[in-house]
Amino acid sequence: MRFRLFTAVFLLGFSHFSARSQTDSLPFSIRLEEATWPEWPGLHSFAHGVYNQRWFMLYGRQGGMHGMIPPDPFPLDEANQSVRMFDPETGQQWERSIWELPDSIAFPLRSTNPQFVQQDDRVYVMGGYGKDTTSEDFVTFATLVAIDLPLLETALESGGDIAPAFRLFRDSLFYLCGGEAELFDSDVVLFGGHEFTGEYSEIGGIGFTQRYTNEVRRFHLTDDGADISISDISITYDSLLFHRRDLNLGPVRYPDGSEGLAAWSGVFQYDINLPWLSDLYYDGASWTEDTLTHLFNHYTCPLMPLYDSNTADMHTVLFGGISQYYFYEPDSAVYEDLNVPFTDNISCITRYADGSTKQVLLPVRFDALWGSNAVFIPAETVTRYPNEIIRLDASEEELLAGYLFGGIAPEFPNFTPSTASNKLYKVWLTWTPPEPPLSVKDEIRELEVWPNPATGMVFVSTGISWRLTDLTGQLVGAGQVLDNSIDLKQIPAGLYLLQVQDRGGVVFQQELMVY
Template structure:
């Protein structure tokens, strides 16, 4: 399966929703007959899976739990699942306005007794349009839930028309769940709104050690930039009341949701986030970096590294995935793996020469040689991944020389940081073939978008701007993203 949600007790996974097919068609996809409508219990230790029917639950709850691309996370013994998109039991294609809280201990009891009452008692269900989100990410950190990005999509998908309704959340929603054990209630804390930075879906979000003794959520890549079918290349850390763009860094090798895992070394104050395959706007062929704006399937295993000086780089690991795997898959850590914090492995405690870390579960498998089967209208060449991939780490091989990935062109960029004569001028060398530029105000609202071609003057007329601070984000040749701030007096 792919695009599912799961919770865990020990070596047992409780899997909800997701798809049993491959990539969706250009018209349709996400039909009921391809949805996983059962609860799947997977015993990692013994490699045994069992299906349990959810048919005794309320129809709306079954539909929500059977959807794909939900936003989910686990707090203690409780699995929280939000939203998701699918065809429901009434043949409507919707993003589900649901939040489900699943008590995994009670669910385990249901499995052992097959008591249908225990099944219903193990799930609390809240309906709220706020939670009609698919393709976002839900995380729990610093005593709060963070719901990052995503979109609301209603109607049948069709790449040739706009008969559907699609609205991006353009925000991070911070909230608490009160009385998690008994009668849950939602308490909204704040929202971080930005019409550009959080207009992304199918992204990766992970806890990341951004500096010594400081762990924050990090937003990685995702799709698509406003009015351009190109992935985000910037990454940004999230705080309770805002976000921070990581300057002078572009993520080129992993641009879509995929299996990932983090490592941190206290001794060296170095953080790594490793991404397994998936889809990306760049890949290597015979050691040459190839740019493909169609964002193809890739075999790349890449790593975003923050060193002790606070500098970020992206590294292509020498190993590759055994096929076009990783998209919409999940990384499952082995029990007893030493952790620095949740979802971050303590690298300093990995003492053996070869360390078993975990598994890559599910995802989409493109078993053809075509990099873009969707674009080629050959989605039948894809399927849900039937393999369980075991991941091992060889710490002794970590120090082999690897070269950080960089754009083919090293642009020199100059600009004035204070508007002069109602104008901000950009001087970019060498001249790119195309430039897309967005101006965002302090409230996170896009106030202007510019698109220019090669040799066109690059200037921002600020005569209609109110006084204040603005952020300029620009994309050069669809493969280099950068931002800067300027003031309008």
């Protein structure tokens, strides 16, 4: 749901940026293989869950991008009014009508752009924008719908009653759409979004009310299978940093092994209807605005998070979607389009071990303008950290990282007819092992380390990068030396070999006891 409000007719005034090499800094490559099942319906802006290697998809829309002016900018016949289960390997699909459920659940299920998370075998879908037939108005729902995937799978396969798989919980905390949700440290985090009531129009303020939440809402969700409750509610307000919707939110991993979240771009700025060109990082305590100018993939699109434990670098691949800037291959150049068009670009935002960030374009692109409001679903077999980040260095062989599905399929970049896409891609990932992180120049020299034995932080006499191996030669940690210090709090007790490399390529090493 793009929800774009034009304050004026934008001129097609392009700003030109020179192109540069996009591939030399990434330690991986991807390959896309289309695997579309023609019988599957097109869907976008939906919620989904995964169980038993099957995909469950609800909410969302089966038409293209919504209209800009009344009447009927969100036609009801284009709303997804089915509960669906897909098998990506066989192409099998199962479908049941949402109207087999009570209206109190069916109405939210007919909405679009909800927020959702999956916890174990249950999916929790919050909010969404759609028609409330009881009030005969378009509203933002203040609901949480809990979906039991094992029960739903059995009902869909057997033709049984689907109602026992659904439960409803109401709270004003869920009154939003166009935001994003993630699990973090056993809590649910709701980022941004807005409350929208009335029929949508690009003519601001006529026939509807809209309010950005400007909030990040964190809470603990308890569900015993019968009763749902929420507790430990924490709401952080920031009218500048959190004034975003239709953004991307995903997990990150920091060099010390701790988990976090990142919020990438989103819309709209206060003084102009353009995306935010900044990103935010969360460490569990606070959100920090990054210094990177975020140029590509501004609206909601599929994300593939990757972590390289050899370098302690975090990579997030963003697939297609809508962007203020785009790469034009015939000119080998990047242009700005203030109409913020659909694109075919795939980029990667890397957060390095030293905290610096960079965004580069990948050489692979889609063969169409694709990715807006589509999803990435990790492959069952790919090695992941507990927060669903793919372990990049788990294999040197090409592996199936996951799938891309759905989205909006436009005919042209701007002001274009569009449909809901049923395209399915397999994403193949190949890690490029680095050269030995520490290349020996002349001889290896002795390193001064203190304290030794140590726990937590250690200090070294020199070096810009470090690696730690156990007595078998297995790498257990690596990263950048910051202010002559190395954080080893996540390293278990044991005897290790610590190596550091200075700017001249000289390697220093010392045995280190961690207790």
